[in-house]
Amino acid sequence: MAVSDPPVGAHAQVHETVLGNGLRVLVQANHTAPLASVWCWYRVGSGDESSGTTGVSHWVEHMNFKGSAGIPRDRVKGIIEQHGGHWNGYTWVDQTAYTETATTDALDHMLFIEAERMGRCLYHPDDCESERTVIISELQGGENDPEQLLDQEVAATALQAHPYRHPTIGWLSDLQAMSRDDLLGHYRRFYVPNNATLVVVGDVEPADVVRRAVRHFDAIPPGDGRRVRRTAEPPQRGGRRVDVLRAGTTAYLKLAFHAPAFPDVDFFPFLVLDAVLTGAKGLSLWASFRTPPPQRSTRLYRGLVDSGLASSVMGLLLPTADPYLYTLSATVTEGVPVSSVEERLLHLLADVRDRGVTRDEFARAKRQLAARFVFESDSVTNIGHQIGFFDSVGDWRAYPALRTSVEAVSFDDVLAVAAARLRPDACTVGVFQPVADDPAPPPASPPVP
């Protein structure tokens, strides 16, 4: 292996404690900078939503920055920044996460914010209304972007039963119709200590962090927190496609295949396969995707971009609790018919499926992944994210084990995954085709495939 030392984030010890109310506390000491990063994770996301309340998890995330019993609403966003800190939050299919990173002397402020968020947010009716339009604005901003629009259409076509088919932001009619009671009900059910994990990484001592966590969180009573049963996606029984015709300048192509859940036995072989096809991205939703992967020697870059058919190509496989999608996205070069790109991409994939990959490609992909795992563990914020993210899709221990999990993948595993999972009858092809003018005004209600 090219890597002589495991990443700092992986070999340093994680201390796990569970408080009396069920809150899991994970602490890693990392004394390289006078900083601490706090992440608070809830095991709920858009995969837990049903028809009528799609988007509720994301909206609740927004509401949880709108003040609490102990933090006036106009102070929420400055409370960490006045210490030079950074804060954020996000919602995805399996998780909702909140973070602050600041100098270590602000640790109690950060823990206080998260304890307030867990138990004492206000949900003032006026704030629910003003946030409704903020989120609709966020949705409209996404619809201005052809790639996001195509993403949404492809996910809703490739998945027909599992709730991962809903966009995390929700469908417009649900955002227009949901009430404060819907938001508050979701908040009270899922924002309980027994459904949460607190992660602290930085210039801290684990025992001290646990003492502080007890002080801030111990009085919060446990609650329900149970997820609803999710419908399993049945096997796909034939190729599907969706063609979006909208005003625009550029054509986009997106292919979706069914991906394994994490940590299904197919997951890491598929990750290596993706690295062969489009370059290793690592596995951090927070850090990895901000820098382009090494990719110019990959199959699809050489086949699509170097040949001039596409101006970019990208593959994406992410850890999820249930089987989600592996997507391949290409931006079609100006003047090239999108059908040429589609034909060429399907041909390249058929070749991988039928004839596999080379041992050189396999070895290079594993080396790339090992290096990316080092690069994405370069800050307390990024390490804290990874510990909490893997906890939210199963077990945080998967994070320190990433390198060995990739090392354990055999050449034959990769061939088997390519043959089994890149099948045309289990593929969804999505095309965004720009037209001079929209054939119809933007739909007033969300398109239902």
Place this chain on the structure above:
Amino acid sequence: MTGPASAIGVPIRRQLGNGAVVLVKRTTTTPAVTINASFRAGAVCDPPGKEGLAHFVSRTIDRGTSARTVDQLSDELDGRGVTLSVTINRHALSLVSTCLAEDFDAILRLLLEVSTSPTFPDEEVDTRRREIVTLIRQDDDTPGTVALERVMRLLYGEAHPYGRPPRGTVDSVHRLRRSDLADFVAARVVPSTLVLAIVGDVDPDRALALASSLLDSLPGGAAMPLLDPSIPRPAGRRDEFIAMPGKVQADIAVGFVAVARADPAYESYWLMNTILGQYALGGRLGARIRERQGMAYYVSSAFEAADVPGPLLIRAGVDPGNVGSVLTAVDEELRTFIAEGPSDRELREATQYMVGSLPRRLETNAGIASFLQTVEFFGLGLDYDRRMAGLLASVTRDAVQAAAARLDPDQATVVVAGPPEARP
């Protein structure tokens, strides 16, 4: 000026005979190194009629060297899991790579080889040209970019490099030849315009010796011509609307010309911008337009200062029906800020934020390298991280208010791009 070698303190700095500056800072957080080579060869260097040349160079410079073909280069990088990013902004062309410590020597050699001996094979130039045209067409379809480029054109005028699109136009890119790329590199991507920052798990003396040995033999190059710093002030408010059928949201850009980085009032403008449109999710603008009125998912202001007075830009994405209300809200917030200045608390918190965020900016190798580049680019001195707090603390409420006076709504340049029904 050469600082002491230290594991935690000041980086080593050495200026070579040909003008190249090398900065090395050791960190041991991860067994990795970030190499950041920035040349003063940004889009402002595009000659008239050759708009997009620097950007074109950034997309082709790493496509073959005198020693390696394009495939050999990508095999070398990809085989080690290394990304070489070539980025361009108005002032700098930067080659940035993060590699494992054990790959440092090879990657530094490769990065400097790419900078100094690109071959621009014809086939690569043609393929990348089509990619760039596609990028420009994507920009044409992005309301935020359309509004931004138009507001910059109005603020700086066609003759100023800031007034031209950094990627050029479809026409200008079609006109560029291989010889233009080679000429640009010969004139601009040279040691005299280079700052090389190396940050990570390397021995500083050894890294410096290697960098020096690779760079020393190269000829320096000519000095950069200076940009004209006098930007004409607008005669009054300008409002433009650009219709983009098929879009569902409108993007607003409100622009002013502020001050240059070297202006004594720079820190006052920096704090003013933080209070107006940054602190706590969009500052005063965010508190009103997003938090209280719920009219935008994003609204903020940004202030960017370099050799010439830089722009201060307020940007928001809003529902077509709210464009008028948001523009009114922006104007009202500006008038209030001009009339009253910041409160003591706003000034105190914004200062604490900017000073307190330094440790985060300097946490990662890439963050430190980028900070060192800024310090070197503007000649701020290697003690700038320690001087910054004092500079900010000396800014008074009156000074911030004086900076805000530059943002007179009657002198604003306003562009809205969005669906036809968004016309205010």
